[in-house]
Amino acid sequence: MKHFAYAKFLAFIPLFLLTTCTIEPPELLKVGVNQWPGYEPIVLARDLGYLPQKQVKLVELPSNTESIALLRTGRLDAAALTLDEALNVINLGTELTIVLVFDFSNGADVLMAKPSLKSLADMRHHRVGVETTGVGALLFHAALSQVKLEDDDVQVVYVPADEQEAAYMRGQVDAVVTFEPIKSRLKQHGAHVLFDSSEVPDLIVDVLAVRTDQLEKQRENIFQLVQGYAKARSYMTQYTKKSMQMMAVRLQTTSHDLKQIYQGLILPSLSENVAYFSGSPSKFERHTHKIYDFMKHQGMLQREMSLSHIQDESFVMRVNL
Template sequence: MLRPLRALLPLFAALLVPLASGCERGPRYTPPVNVVTTPWLGNAPLFMARERGLFGPTEVRIVELSTDFDAWRAIIERRAELATGTLFDVMHGIDRGADIRIVMALDFSNGADGVVAREGIPDLASLRGKRIGVEKSTLTHFVLLRALERVGLTEADVQLEHLTLEESKLALEEGRIDAASLWEPYLSQAAAPPRRKLFTSAEIPGEIIDVLVARKDVLEERPDEVARIIRGFHAATLSLDQDPEKTAEVAAGFLGTRSEELRLALVNIDLLDLGQNEKLFDATAAEGSIWKAYARSAAFMEAHRMLRQRARGGDEVIDREPLRRAASLPR
């Protein structure tokens, strides 16, 4: 005899109780942490840390995007939790609506950014009236302006061509522009003879810092995972000193360059570990702190009208707590 459906409902309910209880006791799913980056050799330790499992139990996905605009859009749309970039990139991200905090300084550029010119242009002063490839309102724009300032020129004295890094490099090689503002590894590639570097960040020490940022809500909800990523970058940075050839070999594959080329380019940046970060994040330091560097960058961007609104103060953007948490993690 068939039972009415209503009569079977209590039985189904009884069967579902242990199933529900079992679900509650099972492991809770933790989504991976997505880190968006752009093609920059200072990100090599991130790839190295992932390859060697230095992030501990935290699953990290590193997504390389071609432009900073795409990276900040991923952050704003909550498709990524962390991102890497310069202080200038960070201010642009905030200006576009990203609610982020700086949690670690990754490296100083010490010659890894610069301006390259074609044959026949011997110095910066010779750029007057010339066509220069640059990605406007980004770090390459800043580097170009700092270079022009050295010889009393402004961007009104040259013809700016708004191009991505890849487009600038190709246009310079094909002779469609006279010079380009680039970073490594594009910088050295474009500077192959007869072209030459006219200016590099080695001439403005301490002004270009790459940092790691995290969304504010991620810092509140997943602080230990952010700390593990900081610790992983620190460990990978140390491995560069201990085994530079192997590290360069692994990282080169992800960055799309040859390991020998990467090793040579790494000479032009200073990778920063936890100890150096503790000093940089000290707000009481007279000079050489990330607070001072952030203030200088903000003043420059406002003076050159690179932002739509006033830059936020360092106390609203720089967060030292993730570094403290990373330092306290068990080894």
């Protein structure tokens, strides 16, 4: 009996050593966000201390273009993107999984033109500044479709979001597909809205896309991020004024303007997120297929791809405030 005890002890030692051999380095979830008001609650969550610093790091970037570039190279693990941007990244070969819906654009994304262009039809043969890989392109094609114009009917100029205002001011473009806060600033320069996202509901959706290869490795960090976001949303509801002030600073706008901006957005609550991801197929999956089909039709996607694992609803379902 004693020999058996020794044997058990001796057998336990290599097992113990094996388990302690592999050191799991602490992972840091790097999340790219730009200055889109729809993403701002997550920045608010960081500033309120809802995000553990050693687990989640927000990388504030000028635009989604940088987010996509860094996400594809793996320097970011997740990013706040529009759904079409996410599909585009997937189409380019980087597997992403959507874990959270930030907002639905309900007028926040606009096609603005100089005062001389009165309608969409006036855009024929004019220069339109568009982020070709972003939501701008999506809204641009939606707008063209509405007046039955083709890409060739207008002169498309690629302008990143952070350069749109300057390009408009320099006269490099006659119209520009943009969003807040550029929208407000362009408005001050005389530009007016010819088309906005409220005319194509559910077309422009902002989501949290996570590199699929990081999904399992950083499951806890992702959860902390989603939970922090949910807490910030709760904080926004409870302390609207204060939260607006905090967010306006980063967005370099005023609380008043920010409130106006949010009127052009639908920010789904946590329960709405859960509902959006629930079902088989879920509403989100159905919506994604619709956008995928549209983008494919517009030639925005290079290849066929599977959307069977596009969502992971477990994080929003796990959050319990």
